[in-house]
Amino acid sequence: MANKEITIKLIKSPIGRVKRHRACVRGLGLRRMHHQVTVADTPENRGMINKIVDMLAIQES
Template sequence: MANTAKLKITLVKSLIGRLESHKACARGLGLKRMHQTVEVIDTPENRGMINKISYLLKCEA
């Protein structure tokens, strides 16, 4: 597992007024505030959360 692919994601839009499930996805990815960047492992679960709130994120490989 030394060669694990990671994704860099940044929250670029506010979570205020969003659906609770969308806020939960952001928290699940480790995003707490705007312009925060985190690295997550490229798994189907993380991809699903990223796809669900893609309109809030900027994603890099």
């Protein structure tokens, strides 16, 4: 995976979620609702994204 990136946006609140899911949100660098970040396409980031896929809008670039 050579320099691939994924843009993710938090579209649902982590309030009331399992502690591990909230940790994934913070680990991906998302701070608040509708916050958008670009992260590297690594297996570690993919794993966190897959845990909370229902809370995110994902755009691959």
